[in-house]
Amino acid sequence: MGIIPVLSVMLNVDYSGKGRVLNGVCLDLAPGEILGLVGQSGSGKSTLALSILRLLSFKGGSDSGSILFRGNELLGASEKQMRKLRGNQISLVLQSPLASLNPSMRIGRQLFEAWGAHSNENGAATIMETLRQVNLPTDEAFLNRYPRQLSVGLAQRVLIAMAVLHRPAVLLADEPTSALDALTQASILDLFRKVNREYGTAMLFVSHDLLAVASLCHRIAILHEGQIVETGTPREIFETPRHEYTRTLVNAIPTLRFETPERVQV
Amino acid sequence: MKRLPEILLAVLVLVMLCAPWLAPNGYEKQSRDFIAVGPTKDFLLGTDALGRDRFARLLFGSRLSLLLAPAAAAVSVFLAAVIGALAAFSGKRLESAIIFFSDVALSLPWLFLLLTIRGAMPLDIRPEVSIVITFLVLGLLGWAGPARIVRAGVRLILKSDYIFQAKAMGIAPSRTFFRYILPNIKPLLIAQFWISLPVFILSEANLGALGLSVSEPMPSWGNLLKELESQTSALEHPLANWQLLAPIVLLVAVVSLLQLSQQRLKGSS
16 A cells, blocks of 8 residues: 555553553554544543543553654654644544533634634634534524533534534544434434545544444454454454454344344243 | 522612611711610611610621621632632642641631731721721631632543543643633632622621621621620510610521522522
8 A cells, every 4th residue: 555644653551550551552544544443441442542632641641652643753742733733633522522512611602712723714614614514503593502502412513513623634533422322323423424525534433333333434443452453444344353352342243133032921 | 589588688788888878977976865775766776885876887887797798708719719720730749738728727716816816916906907807817717618619620620521622622721721611610619609608797797796806986797796795685675675686687687698599509500
């Protein structure tokens, strides 16, 4: 492959008290690619996203290795340089949408804050255009709402709109659909596809939900015990899993058999 | 009707603010011909042992207490906000130092401290100075409890997802503080302010009963209560001498109204 990856990661991460969480994790993200990162809860999936944004110390971890973003090493970058990248070139969408919005600020104001963090120009046109892209209303009444007046699905759309406001090269999504019901989850997955198609945003989609990941991603990486044990297309992962852990994961997906389970006689 | 306690409080404050017009004779004018008389048309609550209008003294005394308790509460909540936020933001060492000092402040026998401060001052200090000192000391002593609550609140906010999201969006630290932290700590500060109000009103009353509050001839609720000491007749025949009990009735009413309006504050948040 002659494509230069937009993001290239080789990482070790330690948490004080917990020991090594990621051990020599290697990942390449091609421009415009959606890469799924699947692993159990507590396997260090989110840690990877935090480390890329250089926000690991916020949660009490330390890392070593190399993070190349467009050929620039992020591991030694200053906080000032990183702040210019965050939300601008690399953005993040978190798991709990309602908790991720400032409870005392109106939705519109928050979008303008996200815009103003990286631009001095008037962002109204871009914000409205982005809101339309993520299928959100653009009227005053909606923009004047507070987060507590939103449903989880709407809140997640607002967060995605904020994340793609500056048309980042990379979007890190940390379990963005785990807190959503099935229908909302499907529509949010659709939205990620659309954002990827419209803006060519490369995505690292972190999740424990193998099915959701398989339906969305170009490639899947399986994380187990701090290491990437297998990488492949969804087809490869499902049809010819090579690693034992991958097989366990694939087999654990419930299938519909339409057999009525026997009732326990009381 | 739900806002009744607040409305009544507002009316009371308004009446007290009108004291100079409602009682044009003032709180210190002595009427030598009317010493310790009962209620009359001119003196609605009678006069005290020095022939001063009890009604005027009650109005002016209430005005003082109702204006200065909020001032003391503001001083203590402001200190609590600064100290609490500093503790939450700072490193481990400064934080434990602040916690230590707030522990010490909470375990101080503040009554003795006040006695010492007042004792160290000349007896004939001007009333205006005594006002400032009384409520400044109350305010300065009241910061420790609220500061701990502010620290806990700020820490909770710092750990929240929206602060993390703000960081991940590249929002500058100063902006994060003024737009994401401060507005979310505001309800807590307002609650602390309201909770301290009745505490300070009662503290002033306690100090006054010991003669350590605002100095004569200026009236305050504390000073007015102190006069009750020598009025044993009021306690023996409360109905016949109802005018003497007016300050205590007003004090209890205001503190109760404050407590009532607080309950809703807690319920609504």
